[in-house]
Amino acid sequence: MNKGLVLGLVVVVVAFGAGTYLGRATKSDMVITSSSTGASYGGGFRAEGDAAASAAAATAAGSIKSVAGPATDKVLVVKDGESIQEAVKRAEPGTTIRVMPGTYHETVYVDKDDIRIIGVIEEGRRAVLDGEGKLNDAILYSGNNFVVENLLITKYKGNGIMGQAGNNFEIRNNVVVDTGVYGIFPQLGQNGVVEHNVVSEIADAAIYVGMSDNVHVAYNDVFDSVAGIEIENSRHAIVENNYVHNNTGGLLAFVTPGLPIKTTYDVIFRHNFVVGNNHANFGAPGSTVAGIPAGTGILLMAADDVVVEGNIVSDHKTAGIIITDHGHASNITADPESEPNSDRVSILENVMLKNGYDTITEARALLLAEGKRGNVDILRVGPSPGSCIVNRHQYVTAGLDDFGECGFTNTASISTYLLPPVPPRVIKPEDRGRIAYLGICSGCHVYNGRMIGPPVQVIQALYMENPQGIADYIAKPVKKRDDYPEMPPQDYLDAQTRLAVAEYMLQVKN
């Protein structure tokens, strides 16, 4: 029946059976801790320079709600029958694109900064992006400061909303139904909010935060999918106040090996309703989530510094919480650069009800080896050094005997890991000019020799006091010299960069 992630337990059982069984806690060791008193979590930011400092400042200042920065008054309206993409093409950075109720069959891609796509909801009628089972993705963005709200997205084959490296994103109030592999998938971005979305019928993770930093996932309703909310190879993520139900697995924090960014740490799962995630696994063969045993509330694999606090975790037939490592996941690749264990997991007070009632054989064997009866709430297989649990006596646990008491009881001192809008890299005009000159112009022009184009010295003599003349010429060159090929236009550089490069060119000295 359930195979995949939790395998190879025979060896583990032998180890536990031989050693820790005799030393496990007895009633007289019981430590009762109240989460309303006691220390608060200090946060997982390590020395990461400015980001850590500004995040600390943000936390001190209270909750951040907007990471994309303020909207301008530039607005484009898209009506039923029109194309959202055409509006995106016309939109300058800073534009809000209002999408009126109606049905839109398209893939919308956004490769520029500061674009907001905001659906207008009229008496319950939304702007519907319908891929008709034919289109790949509904929304693809790579620009920074991207906002998408109020859409209904359905019947796509790839993703509902996918980000590739955009920072400062806000994905809010969308309904995403049956959009293929992922529902909402920000990847390789920093500083984003995913909140108040309703996501269902997704073949992998409904909300998948991949290789990202500083992400806040809150107040989402996520169901009927293989994985509910997955935090993968990401840092500084808070997942709170979500309702995650009837998926195969509810909340996941993973390090997936074989990816270019190798770590997951500093993840807080708190105050979520994780309920009845017993859906049969319909993940694609070969996908990582295809190995999740149905009936898993929270699954941690190789993720470090994860805090699980104040969740209601009920009705999971395999277990409420599973903590495991790469060694026990048979269906993932090998990666010598990925640290395989879930280090420093902190399980604070959670309400755990009716879990583990039809668990996997391996969990039963582990319980048996530890001399325990009952249905397993929390199962740990594989090393998990430095981990801790509060009020362990409340739960049926397997493999947790070396977990210590936690040094804190709550995360109340951390409201968010979001940052003020992460600014683009600041480039001084002279640096911009130098980079463009060397990165482009130097392929054809040298200071005092002949290459593809005329020597820079000659150009300097022609345009001595006239950088704008160069900037204009390179945008739309005309053939001037019989003995040189015509210059290709450099109009892909914006006006500011063209002028900067012209000014740089005029002062080149060798």
Next chain:
Amino acid sequence: MITALVLLALPAVGGADDYTLSSHCPPSFEKTATGVCELRDLYQLYDSLQNRGVGGTRTALPPHRDGFTPEQIDLGRYLFFDPILSGDGTISCASCHRPDRGFSDGRPRSIGIHGQDAGRAAPSLWNVAFLKRFFWDARAGSLEAQAPGSLYSPQEMGNNPARLLSSLNGNPVYRRLFRDAFPDQRSGSIGAGQVYTALAAFQASLVSLNSRYDRYVHGYEKALDDREIQGLNVFRSFVARCPECHTPPLFTNEQVAVIGVPEPPGRAFDVGAEKTFGSPKLKGGFKVPTLRNIARTAPYMHSGTFTGLRDAVEFYNKGRGHAVPKGIQLYLHWHITDPKLSDAEVDRIVDFLQTLTDETFTPAIPARVPSGLTPIEHPQRGDFQ
């Protein structure tokens, strides 16, 4: 191609023993106050998450190698094209890494010394400055560590360290050029480390970041036509999932992936990175190659299984594991799926891949090299295509 022709037409300078090393940095490099060449490219206007150089459009590149002197780079150029580096003086680095073939060689597998099948395809050298692992099986951790792997392989250049240093030290021009390129080490003879450094310096200067795709990235939407943009969107869609491994801006995530490519008929299965890492889970795994200049480097995959770009793209569309040999268990990468792309979508991906071509900064092939041998030697073997 105009570029290459013009550069080739540059006149040779001076007489037979009058080699001088350039004191200018190659295009895209700035000579700093300390006299070394540092890379400048437009991606330096951007950042990347965790400074790993993987992302979307306006993402910084991964950390790179630079900081060599112009003289070291130019010496590396002479060495690269000089057959004196091979065991019998018949082949140079450029025999398998030809500038006119995207610094690959147009063959399914390279031909090494004595006409031998070298076993795997010659990878393109464009943008190797950004890579951390070398060879298809990722067994070398730097350009300097890679060089002896090819120089001394009996299937590749067939040399050995003693013979290499003996031939170079026996050449007065090279002795002088090495002294010019490594002035701090004037005393003594040419050392192997200097050879590797110079070769690394030259290869790290091979930068291709000015394709039409790059122009699109930097904000010029018209750099790509509608079909190419459609191709970009199929490419990055989560149905095709190409950039999950071929991640911009380098179009590789530098990981090892097991994708289950069949060997050409008659060839034994290649375990690839399993051997490097001692890990059966990496059996049949190879380094994800960059797609920059991919249209210039047919045939494709580690042993040239696919002759054309479309064949290579189509492989991923034929279903997970469709070509895994019977009896061999592979842990196929999770992004190898069954995407069921339409023929038109496959065509659009191929259209898009053509936009990644940029050979603007192709270096000049030396008209002659200090050994007096022919700079690029690839006659009588017939080209693959």
